[in-house]
Amino acid sequence: MRRAVLTAAALAGALALAGCGTGSGSGSSSAKAELSVRSSYMPQPVSADMAAGFLTITNRGGAKDELTSVTSDVAGQVTMHSTVGGAMAEKTSFAVPAHGQLVFKSGGNHLMFEKLKRRPEQGQKVTLKLTFAKSGPLTVEMPVESATYNPSTGH
Numbered sequence: 662m663r664r665a666v667l668t669a670a671a672l673a674g675a676l677a678l679a680g681c682g683t684g685s686g687s688g689s690s691s692a693k694a695e696l697s698v699r700s701s702y703m704p705q706p707v708s709a710d711m712a713a714g715f716l717t718i719t720n721r722g723g724a725k726d727e728l729t730s731v732t733s734d735v736a737g738q739v740t741m742h743s744t745v746g747g748a749m750a751e752k753t754s755f756a757v758p759a760h761g762q763l764v765f766k767s768g769g770n771h772l773m774f775e776k777l778k779r780r781p782e783q784g785q786k787v788t789l790k791l792t793f794a795k796s797g798p799l800t801v802e803m804p805v806e807s808a809t810y811n812p813s814t815g816h
């Protein structure tokens with residue numbers, strides 16, 4: 662009998678705690694993606710009709726998002742590629758994990774600017790628009806660096 666009472670009390674306590682937890686769950690503003698872009702650059706293209714671009718998208722929010730398309734004023738088309746085992750594959754979207762990063766870097770994921778309208782040169786900037794599944798679009802001013810630029814050394 663005593664045991665049964667204790668169990669009931671413990672249960673009631675657990676329920677009360679659970680109720681408290683859901684009641685204070687109104688602070689749900691962190692449950693969406695908060696995206697920002699850094700470390701963007703385009704190596705000055707060696708070809709007259711195609712260029713590559715790299716950047717890092719950081720998500721400080723508690724929900725994932727998805728990069729679904731990229732457009733640019735200098736290119737007729739921008740495609741997104743992954744590199745797996747040395748071979749590149751075009752992808753229609755890239756996941757941006759919650760509290761994580763989506764990295765485009767030399768030798769890995771990259772953007773391909775196709776059908777160039779002009780040939781970007783070192784010192785110029787290229788404007789990009791990134792479109793996401795949930796978050797609003799982001800505009801990026803991507804600097805054009807030397808053809809052999811290495812972001813870890815800065816040259």
Ligand SMILES: [Cu+2]
Nearest residue numbers: 742749771773
């Ligand atoms: Cu590619």
